[in-house]
Amino acid sequence: MTAIEKGQARLVLAPEVGGAIAAFTVAGRDVLRPMADGAGDALFTSSFPLVPFCNRIPNGRFTFEGREVVLPPNLAGHPHTLHGQGWRAAWTIEKVTDGEAVLSYTHAPDAWPWAYRAEQRFVLSETGLRTELSVTNTSDAPMPAGLGFHPYFPRREGEALTAANDGVWLIDADVLPTIHHPGPWEADWAAGAPVEGHGLIDHCYTGWNQRAVLRAPGQPDTIVTASAECRWLHVYVPPGEAYYCVEPCASRPNPFGDGETGMVTLAPGESRSIWMKVQTR
Known part of the structure; x- marks a missing residue:
């Protein structure tokens, strides 16, 4: 574990566990769900x-520029490959200074x-955290790329989520997108x-304007903002759990499916980056 601080803000990183954040607190309050002990x-981060x-x-199957790719499952009991590698x-600590840290991960060709x-760059302010995520194609052929963040938030009593959107991808039993439903569905986050x-x-959810507000009575708001590339917002609310996820993404589920999915093609040496801010007020 590696910790950095800025005023009352404290960030704990777990580079060995997927380059994850283990805790983010402001004035002792959990802004993100803390990592489970021993996870x-x-x-569970x-x-x-x-x-x-x-x-x-x-x-795990897709075709890119005539190349057939088959990725192994990476979630127990689930056949559909998730979230990349x-x-x-484990990620490598590249830099740790006052209020800032950098982690990196180098991928050697395999099934991908x-x-x-x-690379991930974390920068603390007195009341918030900015995370930048980038990927650089170091191979000698064009590579598809999409990026996103998967933060977990404590589910507070009476909490409401506000996030502009113009529709949602409905899902099947395997949580794969089926059809696009315009307007509100189940919960009108807009x-x-x-x-x-x-x-x-x-x-x-589509048509997101890169801003979401998490509001609970009598407690500070949590505000999530992201770079313009994050045009999709994935919301995960599991019934009965003490957390939920509000995930800024620059590509959507089934990223090699039909239509505009947000995936881009990186030439050798080319990079792509996005950022997310999690702020309290």
Whole structure:
């Protein structure tokens, strides 16, 4: 574990667990869900990076520029490969200074046949955290790339989420997108809606304006903002759990499916980056 501080803000990193955040507090309050004691899986951390794609690829199979790729499952009991390689790998600490840290991950070609280097830069302010995630294609052939963040937030009593959007991708039993539903569905996040009182929400919302507000009575707001590339917002609200996720993403689930998915092609040596801020007020 590695910790950095800035005033009352404190960030703890777990580079060995998918380059994840283990805790982020301001004035002793958990802004992100703290990592479970002894956890060795990024799913039980505070936040982890999605690189070089977001969410599920059906059965791990896709074709890119005539090349057939088959990725192994990376979640027990689930056939659809999730979130890339970064969250299942140890990262290297490159820099730790007052209020700032840099982690890196170098991927050698395997089932994902491209070499790349990913980097995370964390910068604390007195009341917030800015995280930048980048990926550079270090192979000798064009590589597809998508990026995202997977933060977990404590589910506070009476909490509501407000996030502009123009529709949502509905999902099947395997949590894969099926059809795009325009307008509100289940919870009208655009108008502001309670987090409690729904069935499973594990959906990708379109038309997001890169700002979300998490508000609970009598407590500071948590504000999530992101770079313009993060045009999709994935919201995960598991019934009965003490947390939920509000995930800025630059690509959508089934990133090699039909239509505009947000995936870009990086030439050898080319990079892509996004950022997210988590602020309290």
